[in-house]
C-alpha cells in the first residue's frame with residue numbers, strides 16, 4: 001500500500017462522517033458542519049463519497065453536473081480542477097453522482113486501493129483548514145477510502161431504539177483501518193442526532209450512548225427539526241435556511257467542538 005505522507009501542521013484536518021447505517025444524519029451533518037466551519041472563517045472542502053450525491057445536490061444548485069470525485073478517484077482529473085464552489089455557504093465541493101458506484105469495480109486490481117482517495121487529496125489539503133467527507137451507508141470500498149483518508153471520524157448516532165446496533169461492526173472496521181495506517185486507534189467523535197427533548201426515548205438513548213461511549217460523545221446534540229429536512233429542497237444548508245433555529249445553533253456548537261479537538 002502506498003505510504004500516506006505525514007500531515008503538515010498547516011494541512012487541513014480531514015474528517016470522515018461515517019456510519020454504515022442509513023438515515024442517521026451523515027449527510028445533514030456533513031453539510032451543516034461544513035457550513036458552520038465556513039461561517040467561522042475556515043476554508044472548507046466537502047468531499048461527497050456517496051453515489052446518491054445528496055450532499056452535492058444540497059450544496060450545488062443543479063447537482064454535481066460534471067467532473068467531481070469520480071474522475072478524481074480514477075486519476076483522470078486533479079482534485080483541484082474538479083472542485084466546484086457552493087454559491088451560498090462558500091464551501092468547496094468535490095461532488096458525487098451515481099457514476100461513483102462503478103469506481104469500486106474499476107479500481108479493483110490496483111495496489112493500495114483503500115488509500116486511493118487519501119492519495120488524491122494529498123495535493124489539495126494544504127488549501128483548506130477542514131475537509132469533511134460524506135460517506136455511503138455501506139462499509140465497502142468508498143467508505144473504507146473515506147476512513148483511510150481521514151485523520152478523524154465523526155459518527156452520527158440517531159436517537160432511536162437500537163441506536164448502538166451496528167456500532168460494533170463500525171468499531172471493528174475502524175480498528176482494521178487503524179491497522180492499515182499503522183495507528184493504534186482512529187480518533188473519533190460520536191454525535192447524537194435527531195434528538196427530541198419531548199420523548200423519553202431520546203433521553204434513554206442519550207443515557208445509553210453516553211454510558212457506553214463516554215467522553216468521545218460530543219456534548220452538543222443535534223435536535224430534530226423540520227427545517228433540517230426542509231433545507232435541501234431550497235438548495236440551502238440549515239444554517240442559511242433557519243439561521244437562528246435550534247439545529248443551526250447546535251451545528252455551530254458542534255463545529256466549535258470539532259475545531260477544538262482537531263489539533264489535539
Ligand code: ADP
Nearest residue numbers: 022023024025026027028194223224225228229
Ligand atoms: P444519512 O446521510 O445518514 O443517510 P441524512 O443526513 O440523509 O442521513 O438524514 C436522513 C433523513 O433524516 C433525511 O431525510 C434528513 O432530512 C432527516 N434528518 C436528518 N437530521 C435531521 C434533524 N436534525 N431533524 C430532522 N430531520 C433530520
Ligand code: MG
Nearest residue numbers: 026027050054
Ligand atoms: Mg447520506
